[in-house]
Amino acid sequence: MQRVLPRGEIEGLEHTRVPSVYLPEPRYVFKERAARLRQLAAESSIDSYLHLMACVVDAQDKVFNSLTAITGPTYEQVTASLKHGLPPLGTYLKSRNPDWINILHEILQHVSSIDSIPADSKSVVSNIKNTLESNPDLINKFADSLINQEPDEQMSLAWAPFIMAALQVYFTSMAIGLGENAPSESGTFGVCPCCGGLPVASVVKIGGSSAGRRYVTCSLCSTEWHIVRVTCTHCENTEKVLYHAVEQGNEAIRAESCGSCGNYRKIFYKEKDHNAEAVADDLASIELDMLMGQEGFYRINDNPLLWLPRD
Numbered sequence: 001m002q003r004v005l006p007r008g009e010i011e012g013l014e015h016t017r018v019p020s021v022y023l024p025e026p027r028y029v030f031k032e033r034a035a036r037l038r039q040l041a042a043e044s045s046i047d048s049y050l051h052l053m054a055c056v057v058d059a060q061d062k063v064f065n066s067l068t069a070i071t072g073p074t075y076e077q078v079t080a081s082l083k084h085g086l087p088p089l090g091t092y093l094k095s096r097n098p099d100w101i102n103i104l105h106e107i108l109q110h111v112s113s114i115d116s117i118p119a120d121s122k123s124v125v126s127n128i129k130n131t132l133e134s135n136p137d138l139i140n141k142f143a144d145s146l147i148n149q150e151p152d153e154q155m156s157l158a159w160a161p162f163i164m165a166a167l168q169v170y171f172t173s174m175a176i177g178l179g180e181n182a183p184s185e186s187g188t189f190g191v192c193p194c195c196g197g198l199p200v201a202s203v204v205k206i207g208g209s210s211a212g213r214r215y216v217t218c219s220l221c222s223t224e225w226h227i228v229r230v231t232c233t234h235c236e237n238t239e240k241v242l243y244h245a246v247e248q249g250n251e252a253i254r255a256e257s258c259g260s261c262g263n264y265r266k267i268f269y270k271e272k273d274h275n276a277e278a279v280a281d282d283l284a285s286i287e288l289d290m291l292m293g294q295e296g297f298y299r300i301n302d303n304p305l306l307w308l309p310r311d
């Protein structure tokens with residue numbers, strides 16, 4: 001475990017004219033994630049899981065691209081939310097319309113039709129499908145529990161990535177639908193300015209006006225928003241932030257820990273690896289999570305595509 005505390009170069013990088021919020025790119029959001037998962041699988045000890053999740057993200061991409069209009073907030077509702085400093089999609093965290101259930105159904109259909117999916121995963125998919133038909137309210141309850149980061153005890157954790165995959169397509173589609181009416185500022189600290197979801201991880205960008213700036217990616221809608229570097233993404237503390245890496249591991253990956261709240265999230269540096277993608281790289285760098293656990297830090301939220309039992 002190697003620790004470094006880079007400070008000093010940060011303040012100069014914070015320009016006021018640079019966008020604080022980036023909506024997800026419809027053409028790339030799921031496509032790039034799937035490609036990155038496959039790339040990372042080539043050198044990973046959890047390669048089969050990364051391949052499985054790449055298939056799930058392929059399914060997300062297919063469903064996302066074939067979506068007809070989703071019922072999102074009206075212009076008046078968006079304006080009213082922004083006026084009160086609230087994420088315009090925040091009400092959908094608790095009260096989603098049935099579009100998302102249809103999305104889940106479609107994703108499960110796609111995944112079950114892939115020949116290379118292992119039998120045990122096919123049986124997970126088929127169990128979710130059956131429950132979706134017999135008891136959609138239960139699936140909604142499970143989705144609520146995942147959004148709240150407190151997985152329902154009745155639900156197998158193997159179900160979580162599939163349910164999250166549908167929620168991601170649903171929220172990503174609505175975030176993109178905000179278009180010019182999307183929030184332009186980061187808003188309430190620690191939650192997505194579009195949907196109120198939690199960040200997965202951070203990426204320090206390269207190129208253009210955002211170069212050197214750190215953006216966190218929403219675990220639900222994939223919106224990226226700016227948080228000043230060397231700041232705990234959970235509690236905003238700036239005094240007790242440390243960086244951790246796996247010895248002789250990928251230089252592009254660090255865990256940013258906070259001595260004040262005891263949590264950490266990962267941060268990826270594009271200047272060291274141009275293809276880094278928040279969800280995929282966070283999932284693939286599970287070794288760093290194990291080390292952080294040994295160091296006594298907590299992962300503040302699960303990766304949308306991997307949910308592990310809590311202690």
Ligand SMILES: [Zn+2]
Nearest residue numbers: 192195218221
């Ligand atoms: Zn979001």
Ligand SMILES: [Zn+2]
Nearest residue numbers: 232235258261
């Ligand atoms: Zn903190």
